[in-house]
Amino acid sequence: MSIEIPLALAASFFTASASVLMRAAAAPAPGELRFSWRLIAFLIRRRLWLCGVLSMIAGFVFQVSALHFGELAVVQPVIASELLVVFAYLALRDPAHVRGIDWAAAAGAAASLGGLLYVADPSGGSSTNGAATQWLEAAGAVALAGAVAVALSSVRGRRGRAPTPARKAAFLGISAALTWGFVAAVVKELSADFPAGPGAVFGSWPLYVLVVSGAVGVFLVSNALQAGPLAAVQPGLTIVDPLVASLIGITIFGEHVRSGAGDLCVETLLLMVLVGSVVLLSRSPAVDSAVGPNR
Secondary structure, three states: OOOHHHHHHHHHHHHHHHHHHHHHHHOOOOHHHOOOOHHHHHHOOOHHHHHHHHHHHHHHHHHHHHHHHOOHHHHHHHHOOHHHHHHHHHHHHOHHHOOHHHHHHHHHHHHHHHHHHHHHOOEEOOOOOOOHHHHHHHHHHHHHHHHHHHHHOOOOOHHHOOOOHHHHHHHHHHHHHHHHHHHHHHHHHHHOOHHHOHHHHHOOHHHHHHHHHHHHHHHHHHHHHHHOOHHHHHHHHHHHHHHHHHHHHHHOOOEEOOOOHHHHHHHHHHHHHHHHHHHHHHOOHHHHHOOOOOO
16 A cells, blocks of 8 residues: 555644544534634634644645645545544544434445446556646636635525525535645645755645635634534545545646546546535534534
8 A cells, every 4th residue: 555545644643533523513603704804813722623623734734644644636636534533533422313324325335436447447647746837827727716615605596595505504614625635735846845855845835725715624624613504514535625636636746637538527527426426425413413513
């Protein structure tokens, strides 16, 4: 087994723990704090949220290590499988409350993810820094898509009905996932400076872009977890994050995946199975009950 896989699995464990802890901390936040920096001020006083941030940092350390050794198209899908880690924890803690369909969804997600990585066979990629214009285009595209997702979270429905908590959480989760996919690519870029020492790391732009984009990601995911149930947030985090990271890996770092007609058909089918499995598993009462009440 390549070293990046166990490192990515360790990162997945810590990011899964962060999701559970941060959702439990954000659920009781007053509604008037929604999509406000005051929400962070509220959360920072809660131990669960601080534990979640520490867990997120630990996941970040393992993610950096994994991306130093492996491709974005391999590492990010493994890390984004954190929902399976949450389910595994719940199944061990209280197996009586896990339904048969939950087991099937977990198996489907794991099998389709493994199959997707096997069929796509990501490889290659450059360890050198990408062109500035490519990064500006990627940042602009992610920012635009994220802004659209945030705007859609507040769009009223028919007859002026306010958006449901689940819809708010889903679109904010997608916006957060877009940001985290970009963050993963910046981490990959930053890792190229490690061999040159601390001077190169602190003297290059990726570190500072990482700080800013990471702060935006924390803000968005905190608001998503406060706005509605984890069942609405998690599919976006699980699916959009690795897709964005993989796309940047292919366009900027020159990573390769199999793209023949037959390969694309199989990859599309496996992706559909993965999406369906993640949606089913995220809606499991066992998963949602682990992170506090819905809002």
